[in-house]
Amino acid sequence: MLENWNPFLDRMALAADTAIDRRVFGSVDEIVKEFAAGRMDLAWLGNAAALDVVEMGAGSVFAVMVNQGKTSYRSVLIAHQDSKLRSLEDVVHAGPQLRFGDGDEKSASGHVVPMYFAFTKKGVSDASRLFKEIKRGSHEANLMAVVNAEVDVATNNTSELDNFRSQRPSDAAKVRVIWESPDIPESPMVWRNGLSAQLKQKIASFAYEFGTKDPEEKRILWNINKLTGWRQSSNRQLIAIANLEMFKASQQIMRDPKLDEAQRMQRVGEVMQRGSKLEQLLRSGG
Numbered sequence: 001m002l003e004n005w006n007p008f009l010d011r012m013a014l015a016a017d018t019a020i021d022r023r024v025f026g027s028v029d030e031i032v033k034e035f036a037a038g039r040m041d042l043a044w045l046g047n048a049a050a051l052d053v054v055e056m057g058a059g060s061v062f063a064v065m066v067n068q069g070k071t072s073y074r075s076v077l078i079a080h081q082d083s084k085l086r087s088l089e090d091v092v093h094a095g096p097q098l099r100f101g102d103g104d105e106k107s108a109s110g111h112v113v114p115m116y117f118a119f120t121k122k123g124v125s126d127a128s129r130l131f132k133e134i135k136r137g138s139h140e141a142n143l144m145a146v147v148n149a150e151v152d153v154a155t156n157n158t159s160e161l162d163n164f165r166s167q168r169p170s171d172a173a174k175v176r177v178i179w180e181s182p183d184i185p186e187s188p189m190v191w192r193n194g195l196s197a198q199l200k201q202k203i204a205s206f207a208y209e210f211g212t213k214d215p216e217e218k219r220i221l222w223n224i225n226k227l228t229g230w231r232q233s234s235n236r237q238l239i240a241i242a243n244l245e246m247f248k249a250s251q252q253i254m255r256d257p258k259l260d261e262a263q264r265m266q267r268v269g270e271v272m273q274r275g276s277k278l279e280q281l282l283r284s285g286g
Contacts (some may be wrong), residue, residue: 007220008210015206016199028106035059040206041192042203045110047241050190054235062200063189063207065234068226073159075109075181077118078146081174083153088179089120090154090161095130101142101154102134108184108241109157116244118180126255147171153178159186163226185237189230208232235282240279242282246275 002024013020020042025031028049034040035058043051044065053059064071079085091098103110119127128134135151142154143150143164158180165172189207191200207230211217221227253267 002068004223010216010226011210011220012203012206016202017204018199022058028104032056035192038192038194039101041195043190044187046106046187047185047192047238048106048112048245049228050080050188051238051241051245051278054191054238054282057193059190060194061188061190061233061235061237062204062239063230065186065189065225065227067159067186068162069244071186071231072183073157073186074183075117076156076158076161076177077114077153077179078143078156078161078175079153079178080146080149081145081176083176085153085178086176088122088137091178092119092122092124092130094152095124096132098131098152099133099135099150100131101145101151102136103139103142103155104136107155107232109181110142110155110246112156112241112244112248113181113184114179116247118179120247120251125251144171147174157184159225163282166226173213185233185240188233188237204232235284241244242275242278246271246278 002022006022009020009022025034028046031040031043031045032049032052033242035043036052036056038058040059042057043053050059050061054061067073077088077091079091085091085094085098104113115127119130124130135145137145139160140155142151142156143160144212145151146154161172161177164175193201195203211221211229218228221229247272250268253264253271256264259267
């Protein structure tokens with residue numbers, strides 16, 4: 001993946017008149033920790049991970065990716081084309097016999113959104129107990145797990161699925177979408193709050209303009225997950241994800257057998273206070 005980003009980052013370095021060191025991480029938690037330690041200046045993150053960075057005061061959203069002209073996508077549940085699973089209702093009914101391919105817990109489309117919209121809103125209070133087995137992997141890993149019948153149903157998203165169809169059409173033909181979520185904002189670009197205003201301006205101007213005219217720039221973007229540009233955004237795009245995260249936290253508290261009723265109510269109240277402060281932070285843009 002990094003080789004596809006290098007031409008874009010090379011040009012950003014020239015436009016911003018600064019060197020850019022490139023790093024690839026094994027998990028989003030590692031990136032969040034680097035932001036917290038002040039060792040990360042710029043990152044392309046999923047919405048849930050971006051929310052962590054923003055909440056800790058380490059960074060802010062300034063751009064959102066445009067994928068084939070779209071600034072939103074959907075979470076999906078997928079199954080093998082030959083599977084008897086045809087709907088979300090089939091999944092819930094057969095859950096105790098199924099192997100489930102979940103995403104990273106900080107992934108909006110791979111975990112947070114499907115847990116809420118596919119399961120909690122349908123009356124499944126704890127999806128982690130619904131399935132016979134849960135395997136956790138990346139979007140690509142979950143796609144291949146479905147193709148190879150290593151799991152019965154898995155999370156993914158429409159952007160990854162579109163890329164998979166163009167890159168591996170024969171494998172993609174083995175995948176069926178059995179559920180789609182409401183729209184989710186595309187993944188944002190986040191910068192460290194401590195960057196100078198001058199450097200932020202150079203980076204933002206470069207990102208917003210890149211690929212709007214030059215054919216070579218368009219080609220460079222296309223090689224990065226079929227991007228067609230970057231649009232200005234802000235922390236406000238994280239509000240829906242924040243609401244889902246607070247709901248998830250409340251549900252975990254209510255299901256905790258170690259807590260009595262008074263403790264549950266106290267901790268849920270703390271989550272609600274946190275959610276209120278977080279929404280104010282996101283709406284203020286800072």
